[in-house]
Amino acid sequence: MTSQLSWQETEERYRKIFDAARDGILVTEDDGIIIDANPACCNLHVYMLKDLLGQSIEAIFNDECVSKLATLREEARSNGGYSQHVDCLNIRKDGSNIPTEIVAVMLPNHSHIRWLYLIRDISERKNMEFAHLSRINMMGQMAMSLAHELSQPLTAITNYLKGATRHLKEGSSDNEKLSEVMTAAIQQAERAATIIKDLRNFVRRGEFQLAAYDLNKIIKESMAYLDNETQQYHVKIDLKLAKDLPTIFVDKLQLEQAIINIVKNAIEAVRDCRQEHKRVLIETLAITNSHFTIRISDEGPGLSAEAKENIFKPFFTTKKHGIGLGLAICANIIEAHGGHISHTTNDGQGTVFTIDIPIDKRRLEK
Ligand SMILES: Nc1ncnc2c1ncn2[C@@H]1O[C@H](COP(=O)(O)OP(=O)(O)OP(=O)(O)O)[C@@H](O)[C@H]1O
Numbered sequence: 132m133t134s135q136l137s138w139q140e141t142e143e144r145y146r147k148i149f150d151a152a153r154d155g156i157l158v159t160e161d162d163g164i165i166i167d168a169n170p171a172c173c174n175l176h177v178y179m180l181k182d183l184l185g186q187s188i189e190a191i192f193n194d195e196c197v198s199k200l201a202t203l204r205e206e207a208r209s210n211g212g213y214s215q216h217v218d219c220l221n222i223r224k225d226g227s228n229i230p231t232e233i234v235a236v237m238l239p240n241h242s243h244i245r246w247l248y249l250i251r252d253i254s255e256r257k258n259m260e261f262a263h264l265s266r267i268n269m270m271g272q273m274a275m276s277l278a279h280e281l282s283q284p285l286t287a288i289t290n291y292l293k294g295a296t297r298h299l300k301e302g303s304s305d306n307e308k309l310s311e312v313m314t315a316a317i318q319q320a321e322r323a324a325t326i327i328k329d330l331r332n333f334v335r336r337g338e339f340q341l342a343a344y345d346l347n348k349i350i351k352e353s354m355a356y357l358d359n360e361t362q363q364y365h366v367k368i369d370l371k372l373a374k375d376l377p378t379i380f381v382d383k384l385q386l387e388q389a390i391i392n393i394v395k396n397a398i399e400a401v402r403d404c405r406q407e408h409k410r411v412l413i414e415t416l417a418i419t420n421s422h423f424t425i426r427i428s429d430e431g432p433g434l435s436a437e438a439k440e441n442i443f444k445p446f447f448t449t450k451k452h453g454i455g456l457g458l459a460i461c462a463n464i465i466e467a468h469g470g471h472i473s474h475t476t477n478d479g480q481g482t483v484f485t486i487d488i489p490i491d492k493r494r495l496e497k
């Protein structure tokens with residue numbers, strides 16, 4: 132018995148590897164006509180083998196890729212038959228793209244050359260790279276916006292303090308004027324502190340302190356924090372609270388923060404309206420016991436198309452003194468509770484924000 136594999140055995144062995152390989156393998160004539168493709172290659176491009184055979188490689192490689200392949204072949208010819216790998220975009224039968232990594236291997240066959248291409252699907256790696264880049268991009272944007280936001284109060288503080296120093300140097304004894312300037316400086320310093328505090332709230336995804344609460348009580352208590360605003364702008368808050376709501380398990384402080392942010396926006400939206408529209412309605416609803424809903428409606432001017440797109444993005448604001456973190460913080464809090472926040476146009480006029488949070492059944496049964 133000979134230890135050498137027969138030609139047929141060798142052929143069978145390579146066929147098995149070819150069929151079982153997880154990477155796509157494509158074999159073409161020197162002119163690019165496809166003469167074989169393994170199942171992984173067919174799956175990757177969503178083609179049946181019979182539909183690929185006889186086609187040119189342009190059916191599954193875009194133009195840029197076809198010229199990259201020509202370079203790979205040149206490289207393989209002068210490098211013992213193997214090329215390095217390059218990133219390409221392949222085309223599926225439905226026209227969609229798949230990012231791939233390709234190596235060309237030269238198959239000399241007597242008088243002519245054939246080519247074998249190893250095609251690896253790298254869409255997962257590309258998605259991760261993209262997610263990473265998006266995060267870096269978002270952080271960059273946040274840092275830029277933060278620098279911009281902070282520079283305004285800091286410049287103002289510098290100017291106020293310079294003014295005060297000048298007064299003092301000139302020996303002015305106008306204490307009232309001095310006190311006014313100092314108060315203005317303090318207000319700006321407080322604004323800078325608020326920006327940083329809001330940003331910290333936004334970035335923090337810290338431990339949640341879930342405990343049992345009565346939702347309606349949370350709503351009533353949150354409103355106490357807005358007494359100043361409602362009195363100052365003569366805005367009326369109407370409560371329409373569902374009876375017999377089940378106990379909810381939430382982080383009270385966080386949920387209050389979310390409600391306050393939305394109601395504060397609603398108050399700011401109606402404060403310049405005619406008196407009959409200076410109303411904000413807060414409703415609680417329990418639907419089928421699986422989740423609870425809080426709805427906050429105002430009769431203000433509503434959202435512009437740009438606002439509709441961007442309101443949950445950090446630092447999006449249309450207000451002169453807004454920071455643009457209120458709703459971004461809200462969305463963070465609601466999502467951390469496994470819930471969802473959305474907005475629609477109010478029937479008459481204005482905006483409706485709806486918060487849906489699942490009721491934790493496991494805890495209810497205890
Ligand atoms: N009820 C509303 N009616 C109309 N526009 C709204 C309403 N709520 C939010 N907006 C729009 O969405 C923007 C973003 O709101 P968000 O609460 O995130 O930031 P802000 O109120 O501008 O600043 P702050 O960080 O101080 O809350 C607002 O500037 C406003 O244009």
Ligand SMILES: [Mg+2]
Nearest residue numbers: 392396457458
């Ligand atoms: Mg706000």
